Amino acid sequence: MMRFELGLEEPNPKRAVQSAITIAVSYVVGGFIPLAPYIFIAETREALKVSVFITLLALFLFGFIKGKFTGASPIKSALQTTLIGGLAAAAAFGITRAIS
Numbered sequence: 001m002m003r004f005e006l007g008l009e010e011p012n013p014k015r016a017v018q019s020a021i022t023i024a025v026s027y028v029v030g031g032f033i034p035l036a037p038y039i040f041i042a043e044t045r046e047a048l049k050v051s052v053f054i055t056l057l058a059l060f061l062f063g064f065i066k067g068k069f070t071g072a073s074p075i076k077s078a079l080q081t082t083l084i085g086g087l088a089a090a091a092a093f094g095i096t097r098a099i100s
Contacts, residue, residue: 033054033055033058034051034054034055034089035051036051036054037050037051037054038051052089055085055086055089056082056085056086059081059082059085059086060078060079060081060082061078062081063077063078063079063080063081063082064077064078066081
């Protein structure tokens with residue numbers, strides 16, 4: 001069904017551990033990007049500004065690279081990734097502020 005309806009091959013069960021490790025490392029590295037300024041900057045408000053800048057820059061770079069690999073326009077892909085990721089981060093920040 002996967003092959004005929006979706007055009008996908010059945011996943012190789014031997015790659016499950018490698019895929020899990022790849023995802024785990026990606027989450028740790030990706031999560032460190034917005035948190036790093038808080039580790040190195042004592043002033044919270046300043047760390048927030050740096051965190052926002054670094055996060056948006058990282059989203060732009062990841063989107064650009066994604067565009068290169070997928071054959072899409074790298075700039076368009078970078079802008080889309082930055083916009084969607086930035087909106088998601090702003091929503092999460094807003095919800096957290098509203099709760100606390």
